[in-house]
Amino acid sequence: MSQDPWLQNYDATCRLVQEIAENIHERNRQQRTRGNPAKMNMTLRASLQKLKQNINQLRESLLRVSSSRRIMQSEADRRQNLVDDLVTRDKQLNATFKGDVTQPEPSRSTLMAGAEAEGGAAVNPWLVHEPEETRGLGFSAIKQQQQHIIEVQDAGLDALAAVISRQKLMGQDIGNELDEQNDLIADLSTHSKERWLPLLTNVKGGVASRHLQSPWKLQAGRMTSL
Known part of the structure; x- marks a missing residue:
């Protein structure tokens, strides 16, 4: 199963954050050694602009998936915290790029520290305030954790879909039974009419015949009596 596109974009943005931090460190080193950091400054401006765009895309896509209930609320909150950290x-x-530094610039060794034994993935040093469940984990471990969460969500959605499918089939069965009962009632009504209509006609005809014959019979009786 392919990874969630949002998580892929988030991982790419984290790598961009680390790349920018390393480039700022290199730019400052060039300034201290009286090098020419102009090219690095151009690269940093473009990277910072791309970072802002990536964060906006993450925020917008998170809003869409959370509004459509494609992820659980707890996962939406966790991702929102990650976006806020970014x-x-x-x-x-x-x-730091503009020189308005309120905290010491992280060294390259700090940026690259915290490599995990599994896969050697470096911990992103800029996400020091990430949630407790992912704190201290490398990208590989975070991906595995996120993949597990997605699989659990998919399993829940599959179970829900199965329940809905069964309910739909039950509704169809009930509808079919109602249709059959309605057809049966209609057939009974039709057969009843076909069966009783001749009888009713004969009964009505007999009553009418008696009414027509009775005056003559009455007159004949009177003549006989005379």
Whole structure:
């Protein structure tokens, strides 16, 4: 099963954050050694602009999937926290790039520290305020955790779909039974009319005949008596 597109974009944005931090560190090193950081500054401006766009896309896509109930509310809240952390790191990176630094610049060793044994994935140093369940995990571990959450959600959705399908079939069966009963009632009504209509006609004809014959019989009786 393919990974959630939102998580893929989030991972790419995290890598971009780390790349920008490393480039800022390199730009500052060039400034200290009296190098020419102009090219690096152009690269950083483009990267910071792309970071802002990525964060906006993550926010908008999260709003869409949460509004359509495609993910659970707890997962939506967790992702919103990740987006908020990215916004904070974006502000810090912009401040560092512009020289308005309110905290010591992280060294390259700090940026690359925390490599996990599994796959050697480096922990993103800019997401130090991420949720407790993902704190200290590398990208590989976070992906596995997120994949497990998605699989659990998919299993729940499959179970719900199965229940809905059974209810739909039950509704169809009930509808079919009602149609059969209505047809049976209609057939009984038709057969009843066909059976009783001749009898009613004969009865009515007999009554009419008696009414027509009775005066003559009455007159004949009187003549006989005379």
